[in-house]
Amino acid sequence: MFSEKDKLQIQNRGSNIEIVNQQIEKFKKGFPFLHVEEAASVGKGIIQLDQEKLQKNIKRYEAKVISGIKPLKFVPASGAASRMFKALFEALEECETSKTPEEVLKENKAVKQFVDEIEKFAFYQELKNKISENSEEESCKNQVGYLLSEKGLNYGSLPKGLLKFHKYKNIDRTPFEEHLAEGAKYAKDSAGKVRLHFTVSPEHQESFENLLQKIKEPYENELSVTFEISFSQQKPSTDTIAVDLENEPFREADGSLLFRPGGHGALIENLNDLDADIIFIKNIDNVVPDKLKKSTIDYKKALAGVLLKYQEKIFLYQKELNEKHPVALDHAFLAEAANFLENQLNTKPAESQYYTEKEQLYHYLKEKYNRPLRVCGMVKNEGEPGGGPFWAKNPDETVSLQVVESSQIDPNSMQQQTIISHATHFNPVDLVCGVKNYKGEKYNLLEYTDPATGFISKKSKDGKNLKAQELPGLWNGAMSNWNTLFAEVPIETFNPVKTVNDLLREQHQ
Template identity: 65%
Template sequence: MFNAEDLVFIEERGSDLTTVKKQVRNFEQGFPYLEIIQAATIGKGIIQLNEDHAQQFIDFFEHKLEKGISLLKFVPASGAASRMFKSLFTAKARLENGTPEKEVLQDKEVQCFFNGLKKFAFYADLERLTGKPVEQLSALEVLNLVLTEQGLNYGNLPKGLLKFHQYQDHSRTSFEEHCAEGALYAKDQQGKVQMHFTVSPEHKPVFEAHLKAIKSKYEKLFGVHYEVSFSQQKPATDTIAVDLNNKPFRNGDNSLLFRPGGHGALIDNLNDLDADLIFIKNIDNVVPDYLKAETIKYKKALAGLLLNYQKRIFNYQRVLDERHYTALDCKFYAEASAFLENVLNVKPPTNQYYAEKEELYHYLKSKFNRPIRVCGMVKNEGEPGGGPFWAKNADESISLQVVESSQINLEDKKQADIVKHATHFNPVDLICGTKNYLGEPYDLLLLRDPRTGFISYKSKDGKELKAQELPGLWNGAMADWNTLFVEVPILTFNPVKTVNDLLRKEHQPD
């Protein structure tokens, strides 16, 4: 399968040969579907907070802050924003090929963009670039100014560096909005806001320059000190590509082709970070200041809820670590089992009751001794994204999992019916506790479910290929975590998938 040059290439790029061979086998065998048991709904896997409960958890979070817990905000921000401008790139190509402007502007997405042009936060930048009203420009001139190096170059920049929101006397990029958010819920007792962004290597210098330009402004505005770090997806997490016969795909120079392994590769980056509490949120899910209150409230409430449940988990961890299984009475086993099954929603394998004390002791110890995450869930209003389900794990236990539609066999009527009755979906709003009661970090790489990867079809140099994505960061990469789902308001979820999403009222000035 691999020649001597391949082996040298694999080693030099930091990949593991055994892992690469396993990836090829995955192409040959395919990934199994994940068996979902039922959709998680309010009262059956999803916690719904009333105002009193939310305030109690906020108070508990702030109490723990006073005790000195460390916080970190983790923001996946890799990749260019080119997909945001797909319709505009298409329009640009049509205009360059001679299609009449009037015809191109009949496209709904393109029409929406031009009709709302003055409402974009980057509109003033366009006028500065041209020195004349943008309305006097042709459609092609405007598109070139927005998308290419002739102007803003937004088609090649990452989302984090695009201007999202207009304020009275300034505008903000989504990176700046995350800095503002971080100051409002991720500030520790010393006023430090620790933030980490995963970025592409080619974009890191631009991010660093942007940070340098705005850092002191936001430190003064919020009375904080930012500690911002950046990392890239590690080359070792790239996956090998194969041709349609599952043979390693080769470039024109006969070298092997490796491709980025998707956002699941970021579990390696997360594993390198050190904090008691880690907030995870996508780069494009931010709102202007006047709408931030609800986001801040629920971030703190979910953090307090995690810390509250984690405190109880730590108690069980400590007892199970310090005492022999014979020294624990039936009352402890009953209480611990009930908490695991009814609160943490981890059901033992069917017909497995662990009648023997020693068996039950080891089962409880393994299930409590895991990181914990709290995932915000919003009511399903037709947005794409993974959903909250009860699912069967590799060890036949049943627990809460964030599941993508690609992981489910939708041709199976029973599985499709479960999906049809789902009420919520995952907006990527996570808070994580990645240490045990002794403050020791878990090795997150050992807690992935390798069965939950994904195969897609791509092409390179005119040749078709098969690519492989690693288990998703909030899907299979966190499969073996203790998981809690909490309903959060839809207002806390305002992603920007296309440029026209910035015209929604949630991204416009008050």
């Protein structure tokens, strides 16, 4: 199937023939659907924090920071902003081919809102100046054209992280800057250092670095912190091969193999390269202006406090299970550890795993306790798209809490679809992770993924149909074998920008 030239191409990408053959086999066999038992809910898998618990967990986290733990904030920021402007791209094409601007405005409500309220956008003044520089009138067509194209602001080709989102008295802020300002409030260590890591696309890293060079010192002075900012790119070795509809390798016009990015699940490798005691994860577009940041900051600290509370108990069990021989552990300790695992860490054994033999129980507990820990914020379901919190069956027949995407569920199973429809919460991508064991040693996160949770989609290239494969998602399959806790967070902590007009919402003004 593969020529020597193919093998060299694969090798140069940091991959190997065995991995590529495994990917092709998955195209042929498909991925199994995940079996969900029921939706997680408050009191049944989702922790609810009243004001007393909220403040207690905030104080727990702050005390741990003072005592020396090192936090870090991880932000996936490689996504292009082009999808934000879908309606504007379509309007521009219609203006250039078949319709007048007046007709487009009459027929397209999203474009009309954009034009009618354009002065509210943080990028408006810069856009206006760019049009004026070229001595053109500020018409609807020019506004859209100069916003998206290279002759103007080039927003149609930039990543979300570099767009101007919010207006302040003397400055306009990008999401990149908002994450710095936000991180300074909860990801600061005892020495005042704030560590943030952004995953970016290769073609945009220089632009991020240039912006950082320009703003770093002013933000450090304003916020009384020191920033340590790092960047990484999705590794070519995590790209997946594309195939045609017959599951044969898809080839470019020059005969070379086509590889495609493996989705955000590939970022587990980037996350695995980082060293920190606590890692916060949040998407690039989920930011708000300073006046609305308090709730986000409080709940980030509180989620970290919840993690530290459970981690303290986990470390005690880890130490006993790792440093003592099964003979030295009494039944009472093992029963206590089994109870905590099932009722606090939400991992229920299969019936066959209610071990009566001491050594069997010991090995089961040792495996389940020696895993990374994450606390995932969950928002009440108000119709937003995205995955949600469920009790799901794992490959080893245990049942545990999992973040589940709709694509993982059998669309032909009425029973499974009914369970999905009863979800009370959804996943806003608001995670706090503990990636070290009781000795302070880092886990190899690549050992805790579930390779069977990938996804196949139909795409096209140069007019030809193909099939693409995504790796297990970062917060579902890539973290499938972590110990997982869910905690409810308020809707005001979730303010993503999926279309440009979302910036007109009150939360972004």
